[in-house]
Amino acid sequence: MKTNKLQLFITFFKIGLFTFGGGYAMVPVISEEIAHKKKWITDDDILEIVAIAESTPGPIAINMATFVGWRASGLAGAALATFGTVLPSFLIIFTISGILDAFQGLKPLQYAFFGIRAGVLALLIKALWTMYKKCPKGAVSYIVMAGSFIAAAFLKIDLIIIIICCAAFGLISSFILKRRAGK
């Protein structure tokens, strides 16, 4: 299936520009723009893409853009869709950080960010709670959650080592559980 590559770029630029919060917020927009209007992929593809994005590393938005671009138009499509998704954020943040640096010394701005930090803490706690509710529960889950928290917060172990150990632990425990269920 060949698609107009410029259109692929423009569509993902629009998605990047109008999606707040990234990741899952993109799913309905991709479904509407790419599957319903342009028909580059199907709704079933979208479910596949979400499943893949969740189990591969990296930002979900980038995973989705790359996958859709590849499905629609090969390597060039993947590159253009990804570039389109990244560009709006890049330009906006680059501009904003310049403005913020220029006004950093202003009292009202300092006070505003003082308040915002407390608000961000609330946002983070809410996000953590939402993720906790979505995560499959069970003995393995609770052990990994507690273990990774303690290892990161108190033992100060390198995060990448923690992530690799947790993946290995999940792998080993799921094989043991499967073997037991088989017997």
Place this chain on the structure above:
Amino acid sequence: MIFISLFLTFFKIGLFTFGGGYAMLPLIQEAVVQQGWVSESRIIDFIAVSESTPGPFAINMATYVGTATGGFFGAVCATLGVVLPSFIVILIVARFYDKYKNSSIVQGAMTGLKPAVIGLIGSAVLTVVRTILLPASPEAVFPDTEFFCTLVIFGISMALLIKKVHPIVLIGVSAALGIVFGYIFIG
């Protein structure tokens, strides 16, 4: 060289973030604060900027840290670094999707990775709590009443979130409260 280390650091962050969004926060805190690129409280500020601007959190964060550390070219290196691992991995996985989806190795690893992300974000949140609530914070704007004001704004924010107010509205409200408290208590 700063550009290479920005690229490599964000490449590593991109490669080891599973689940997107805030899953990246602990890795960013570790890498960026350790190298002294950006302060802990600046990261928190940028979570707010990232929530109120379009685009993925990861891209916003990489672009910001890159800009703050190495200007425009720094931003390009950090953003490219964070995007590239996903891009490469997806191109590989897309070819073997059916095998990948049903692979018991991937599924097994995910049973460990999903809860790990929650534990790590929990630790990141604890760092944020320490940064904004510890009275002796070197970046304190007004140390005497800081703790009290932060608690009040945090309480109001939590109440707004439970009432399902949009994050951008919440950031606006907490900014306004910060300005009001700032002028009342220090002038």
